[in-house]
Amino acid sequence: MVTQDAQSIAGAGASPAGTAPAGTPTQDADRKVRIVRVSMEGTATLCGAALGSLGLVWLLYERVLPFTGALGFWLCWYAVFMLLYAAMARIQWDRRDVINKVTTVAVSGAAVAVLAVVFGTDLYTLSRGLPSLFHVSYFTQSLAFAGPSSPLDIGGVAHAAIGTLEQITLATLFAVPLAVATAVFLSEVGGRLARPVRIIVEAMTALPDIIAGLFIYALFILTLGMQKSGLAAALALTVTMMPIIARASEVVLRLVPGTLREASMALGSSQWRTAWNVVLPTARPGLATAVVLGMARGIGETAPVLVVSGVTKEFNFNPLSGPQMSLPLFIWNYVHIEGVTPQYIARGFGAGVALVIIVLALFTLARKLGGTAPGELSKRQRRQLARQGARV
Amino acid sequence: MAVAVTPGPPSAPSDDRPRTIVSPVSAGDRIFRGVLRASGLTVLFITGAILLFLVLRSLTAFGAVGFRFFTTSTWFLSTNQFGIAAILPLGILIAIIALVIAVPVGLATALFISEYAPPRLRRTLIALIDLMAAIPSIIVALFALYFVMPRFLGTCAWIAHHLGFIPFFHVSLPNAPASYVGSTFIAGVMVSVMVIPIITSLSRQVFSQAPQGEREAAYALGSTKWGMIRTVVFPYGRAGVIGASMLGLGRALGETIVVSFILTPVYLFNWHVLEAGGNSVTYMIANYVLQQGAKGISALFAAGLVLFTMTLGINTLAAIIISRSRSGATASAD
Numbered sequence: 001m002v003t004q005d006a007q008s009i010a011g012a013g014a015s016p017a018g019t020a021p022a023g024t025p026t027q028d029a030d031r032k033v034r035i036v037r038v039s040m041e042g043t044a045t046l047c048g049a050a051l052g053s054l055g056l057v058w059l060l061y062e063r064v065l066p067f068t069g070a071l072g073f074w075l076c077w078y079a080v081f082m083l084l085y086a087a088m089a090r091i092q093w094d095r096r097d098v099i100n101k102v103t104t105v106a107v108s109g110a111a112v113a114v115l116a117v118v119f120g121t122d123l124y125t126l127s128r129g130l131p132s133l134f135h136v137s138y139f140t141q142s143l144a145f146a147g148p149s150s151p152l153d154i155g156g157v158a159h160a161a162i163g164t165l166e167q168i169t170l171a172t173l174f175a176v177p178l179a180v181a182t183a184v185f186l187s188e189v190g191g192r193l194a195r196p197v198r199i200i201v202e203a204m205t206a207l208p209d210i211i212a213g214l215f216i217y218a219l220f221i222l223t224l225g226m227q228k229s230g231l232a233a234a235l236a237l238t239v240t241m242m243p244i245i246a247r248a249s250e251v252v253l254r255l256v257p258g259t260l261r262e263a264s265m266a267l268g269s270s271q272w273r274t275a276w277n278v279v280l281p282t283a284r285p286g287l288a289t290a291v292v293l294g295m296a297r298g299i300g301e302t303a304p305v306l307v308v309s310g311v312t313k314e315f316n317f318n319p320l321s322g323p324q325m326s327l328p329l330f331i332w333n334y335v336h337i338e339g340v341t342p343q344y345i346a347r348g349f350g351a352g353v354a355l356v357i358i359v360l361a362l363f364t365l366a367r368k369l370g371g372t373a374p375g376e377l378s379k380r381q382r383r384q385l386a387r388q389g390a391r392v
Numbered sequence: 393m394a395v396a397v398t399p400g401p402p403s404a405p406s407d408d409r410p411r412t413i414v415s416p417v418s419a420g421d422r423i424f425r426g427v428l429r430a431s432g433l434t435v436l437f438i439t440g441a442i443l444l445f446l447v448l449r450s451l452t453a454f455g456a457v458g459f460r461f462f463t464t465s466t467w468f469l470s471t472n473q474f475g476i477a478a479i480l481p482l483g484i485l486i487a488i489i490a491l492v493i494a495v496p497v498g499l500a501t502a503l504f505i506s507e508y509a510p511p512r513l514r515r516t517l518i519a520l521i522d523l524m525a526a527i528p529s530i531i532v533a534l535f536a537l538y539f540v541m542p543r544f545l546g547t548c549a550w551i552a553h554h555l556g557f558i559p560f561f562h563v564s565l566p567n568a569p570a571s572y573v574g575s576t577f578i579a580g581v582m583v584s585v586m587v588i589p590i591i592t593s594l595s596r597q598v599f600s601q602a603p604q605g606e607r608e609a610a611y612a613l614g615s616t617k618w619g620m621i622r623t624v625v626f627p628y629g630r631a632g633v634i635g636a637s638m639l640g641l642g643r644a645l646g647e648t649i650v651v652s653f654i655l656t657p658v659y660l661f662n663w664h665v666l667e668a669g670g671n672s673v674t675y676m677i678a679n680y681v682l683q684q685g686a687k688g689i690s691a692l693f694a695a696g697l698v699l700f701t702m703t704l705g706i707n708t709l710a711a712i713i714i715s716r717s718r719s720g721a722t723a724s725a726d
Contacts, residue, residue: 071540072547100616107508110500111517114592117585118524121535128538181431189425197432199715200439203707206590206639207700208646209529210674211442214681214696218445222689239438246435271417272424293526300528303648303674307681328530328649335534336653345538352534363523 049085125352132350143313160330170234183249204243209303212239228310230319236304245294252286292366302328450694478661483672487644489580498591506599525589533653536582574656576670587640598632631717638710648674
């Protein structure tokens with residue numbers, strides 16, 4: 001693949017048909033063919049439209065018409081920008097080219113907006129919750145001695161963090177064997193049963209989270225008469241996490257080259273030996289990613305636990321008995337249910353910071369673990385191979 | 393993988409058929425398959441158990457009001473006047489608004505990642521979409537309530553003032569700032585944040601499966617990039633996109649936390665999406681299930697049952713469509 005050096009948005013510049021697919025063979029190996037060119041006119045048009053619309057919208061929005069709201073400003077800016085850009089492009093190029101350029105900008109704009117939301121949610125929570133991290137009590141205390149208007153140096157989120165860690169550990173222990181076994185079943189055994197199972201697993205990934213909580217509530221608390229506990233919360237999380245991990249694992253297992261399986265079979269190993277010694281080790285990084293991503297999803301789930309785990313202000317290290325707090329439930333309880341004082345809301349954001357940091361950490365771990373596709377070699381392995389090759 | 397058995401050359405004798413291959417299955421393999429099959433069945437079993445328990449627990453409510461559960465808008469438990477006639481459509485309205493935003497944005501993002509982004513950036517972008525799917529809904533809810541809502545009310549007021557002649561955007565008291573707080577529209581916009589990652593990642597997968605040969609053919613015929621996308625990528629991805637959008641609909645119908653943070657509950661169906669107040673089945677369950685007696689709980693279970701059957705139906709249909717669109721890729725991966 002020839003790398004596209006230029007940035008694609010601005011680069012869609014003045015070369016309409018120049019956006020040839022990557023992989024065009026280069027005749028002259030010395031000179032690198034640049035597929036996408038940044039042209040003066042293309043960049044200037046883009047910048048001109050952006051600045052012009054900014055000025056126009058500022059004039060209309062802030063000075064002439066009585067609008068309010070920052071989000072409305074940027075929405076209007078985007079609409080005016082698209083119109084202006086289309087008009088400016090129309091002056092210079094033909095219709096087909098204009099459509100191509102405008103769609104490029106629209107598509108890129110949507111991607112930028114999505115990225116802004118990804119960063120915006122996390123950064124906003126971090127910035128609002130950061131002040132509560134400067135109190136030692138945040139890390140060491142529960143809320144047992146803190147009232148609605150206690151200052152932030154009394155009470156913390158330690159009890160909720162412990163609950164979250166215990167519940168997610170239990171849920172992972174329950175969900176992973178089941179999920180991976182299901183994924184291996186779908187990819188290795190197959191048969192008539194595989195199709196309905198695959199479809200139900202896919203359907204369960206988007207199931208209402210609250211239903212998982214209701215199910216465990218009906219089963220354990222109403223029918224079996226058990227108490228609200230961390231274990232019940234872990235079971236509810238299991239129901240939501242299991243399909244997510246199973247689906248992601250199946251996708252990974254399907255990427256294991258069939259030739260590896262055939263080679264193992266041809267050497268006379270049985271099917272379970274093949275799965276255990278060939279398929280699963282090959283897919284290990286991907287499976288680890290699937291599990292860690294499933295954990296990241298599970299940690300943030302509020303709806304399943306809010307019905308079954310119970311709310312408490314105290315430490316509870318035992319998930320088997322008594323109500324146990326968790327971080328999402330902490331936020332839910334003190335911001336939504338009892339969100340009466342600024343202190344409670346600040347505590348909610350503090351717990352949000354812990355949650356965001358845990359999710360980001362798990363996420364980074366997942367990328368580290370699963371950086372390579374099955375069969376793809378890491379940089380070190382590739383260097384090793386190259387060295388061996390040179391020696392031979 | 394060709395399934396058809398190729399007949400031998402015509403001159404070959406008639407008994408020259410491919411021999412049937414019998415592979416003996418060892419006991420270990422039989423146990424292995426049995427265990428895996430059992431775990432596969434567990435998934436079906438859990439789904440069945442959820443359905444069973446919801447049905448069992450909702451019998452009291454259905455016994456009390458019967459079919460009126462689907463036609464009553466109010467929620468008065470003591471006089472047996474409760475139903476989902478307002479709650480369910482209000483929830484569906486939120487999901488529709490979420491999809492109206494999430495489908496175009498999600499598809500555009502998927503296109504950007506699979507077609508426009510430089511190859512070096514592609515993996516990072518895919519990772520960021522995964523991250524978006526992993527952002528806890530409670531964090532989105534905090535963001536929605538304290539960051540977006542105050543900055544968005546002005547836009548809502550502007551729409552109501554200038555587009556209020558469209559019945560959809562009508563607001564009865566357009567000058568009171570309080571009449572825009574906690575509306576169905578804001579809830580829908582924020583729920584779309586939860587739906588975009590599903591639509592993006594699923595449709596990116598189908599987009600990237602569009603065959604390279606046909607892409608190059610389109611370029612060779614002088615097509616622009618957009619022309620190539622319109623004639624090659626979209627037709628190949630159509631089924632996957634439909635499936636992804638339906639799965640997104642299921643997710644939007646089940647969103648609980650964001651909806652609970654934003655909405656001010658009402659019990660009357662209202663088309664005017666900008667007006668304060670909305671409701672959904674998930675809102676009712678999350679906020680009231682712990683505060684009610686046996687009949688109230690049963691009524692909420694009945695509402696949950698309706699939501700569950702609806703989303704399970706939608707999601708299953710979506711999963712079938714997606715698995716069809718993916719079947720060709722499975723064969724080539726083996």
